[in-house]
Amino acid sequence: MGDKFSAFSKNHILDIYKIVMGILLATGFVVSVIGVDGMLTTILWSTIGALLFAGMIFLVIKQHLLPYLIKRFMEAGVTLLVIVTLVFLLLRLMPGGPFDSERALPAEVMANIAAKYKLDAPLLEQYTHYLGNLLKGDLGESYKYLGRPVSSIISDTFPVSLQLGVYALILSYLIGIPLGVIAASKHNTWVDTGSMFLAMGGVTLPSFLVASLFILIFSFQFQILPPALWEGPLYYILPVVTLGIRPAAIIARLTRSSVLDVIRSDFVRTARAKGLAERVVLFKHVLRNSLIPVLTYSGPLIADIISGAFIIEIIFAVPGMGRHLILSVTNRDYPLVLGVALLFSVLLVVSNLLVDIFYAIVDPRIKLAA
């Protein structure tokens, strides 16, 4: 009985987890796309988050990754500290202060402002004060958006950037992987050349140009999509597609070359020799193994797609973090710049870590040593 249960656990727990996550992700995605606000969306995404976390823990334990994870977290901590310190110092070295304006303020007024934000304290004291607050989870108050905590600015705008980024990411996988597979399977035919020509266009065309073309065609020529704002599914299409085109093209090229590499390997030849259908060979053997380079690219891609969305956000007036990314620096809004830099650093570190873990799961030959 015990043996049977153990066999069941090994073979099926992961599959059940995948099915539950698949259903929940699809439902959560649909619910957020149709713009259902409030409790349902929160419950769904929280459940997904919790289950993803539980799944990660399960996989970590299953793969004996705990020492590795601890080491990576410690490295991540040091990396983040270095980033915060560097950004803090660079900001202070930049000419011009946060409260310099066209209208010069009287010295007494400037003194009150400096005292309020502790800008009159020695630099080391300001730095330790910031770090102390950071450890308590306090990112400080914006200098530009008076009385508004940086955490509140991030929590108001980051979900929008994340939403845009996630949709673009999904779109880029949905377009990029099949396009790459098709191109590789029709190697050296017009389908291959045509697909790669499209992909080349996707990589080289600047996003502002693509955005302008889309607006011109879909908003003003055919008048079927709004040219700006972020107020429902219809509004999402142009920014998501514009943002997703470049990564889709990169993924298509990566998938194609990877599939071509794998397709020539011995185990694929063996699979074919066994008489397996070409479709099975392609999807079961080739694709799974070809996705490793794509997965490797996913870490930087996630960070890149979210942080790089600012041009798209500005063009399409998406109320994400894009404008804060740029304006916080031009405004010398020190706490906001630090908060945004920290967020993107965490995002990069975490996405790379997740990719490394998945990497080991997908390809058991890869060992993650502590």
Place this chain on the structure above:
Amino acid sequence: MNLLLKSSFYTLSLTALIFTTSCTKTSSDKTLKFGVKKSETLIVNLQTEPPSLDWNKSTDTTSSEVQGNIMEGLVQFDLADPELKALPALATKWESDKAVQKWTFELRTDVKWTDGVEFDAQQVVDGWERLLNPKTAAEYSYFLYNVKNAKAYNEGKIKDFSQVGIKTVGKHKIEVQLESPMSFFPSLLVHHSTYPVRKDLIEKHGDKWTEAGNMVTLGAYKLMKWEHDEAILLERNDAYFGEKAKTKYVLGRMITEQSSAINAFDAGEIDVIPELPSNDVSVLKQRPEYQKQNGLIVYYYGFNTKQKPFDNLDFRKAVAMAIDKKEITKVLGQDDVTATSWVPKGMMGHEEEMGIKFDPAKAKEHMAKAGYADATKVPKITITFNTNENHKKVAENVQAQLKRNLGINIEILNEEWKVYLSKLKSKKGYSIFRMGWVADYPDPDNFLNLLTSTSANNHTGWKNEKYDSLIAKGVSELNSDKRKEYYKEAQKLVLEEDVAAVPLYYSIRQYLINSRVSGFKLNPLDEKDYKSVMVK
């Protein structure tokens, strides 16, 4: 893997279905964000998230646009009057003593805040106390520095606010004692920083007192919703004491990029765009929705009179005479008004026949007089400006004109805004710098004060006691004819005799306003009063 592919396929199909169905729904539905009907809503582009609706603390135009519609000051401007006379608002009348140093304001007795609490004089005093309190660290606290002991209180030298020259006299009257005479003091009280506050609510909610749901006001509109970084919704305040707003809702969008705002305008998502991209103005001004208005804004070039060769008066005169201002406004192509005096058109103190006239031949004479008959001997001059397409066009044109008219080779340099400001305020400064000034209140003192020797905004290094005394006389003079004389003399001194700066043009304000909107009154102060606006 199959499972993943399948779920991706189903998700994609579902999404496509939702997109398709929502396409049909939105195109026929006139319901806007927050569920308001378009036919009842004016949609404006605020351009950015208002940095703060706390009127004691904010300094930007976006915030003051919203504040001006949800709040009232003691005084308002008569926007139809060419000299923008001060009119009663929360104050019914005011008067000063003979010395123009003590002012008494009688307040309305029929005003209620949006939570039903009665408006009274103490709330005005509370507002001023908060503005001047050093802990508030309000940038505009200096606005009230002429009130007795206000500066000392703001510096922390006086801790007891009762020593500051403002007090209530009964429930609906206040008395203000000034440090020195000020004839235009009531005009200051139009400014948002001086609005009354509800201390009880600020104590209760802290910094969150300006959030929708917490905020209590007494203007024509009230704040209903504020989704940060996205949109803001105002609703007509039916308990407003003045003329009720004609449109029920105002929806403020926050589209930063000007070309995106125009796209949204063309798609019917916005009714009013208050600023147009300079490169597209020539095309946009052909459109029927285009409207323009002279602004109380002066754009000028300042000379660093402490630095060679601008330490020489004849050289300054030569440069000023070699610039044809008409050419600059033509290059900009925005219908800006060529500047004459320092005070812009549409304000008391403006002079049509003021300033150095364009005269290249005479300019060369002054160059020779300054010791630079040979233009190659002129020390290195740089025109510096902050990064902006229009500033660049102006600098390039002046560079070309000075080369053409005087033979001088001038460099141009653009700097990032904050870098520009920090260098401008440093001791070294720039040889020629661009700057502008927008009126806070429609009084010439707001502009002329800039060039006094004590002004932190005087980056020219030029100081003149006579000028200072003329400006001081103007401040305390009640008779407007006499004031005009003082200001004329002062402007002659700085622009013609000493030539510390050259006003180049007065900027105009340009809008796109949808034809379904009527009653949007443009004015030189760019006060965006939604009260009288109607939508179809």
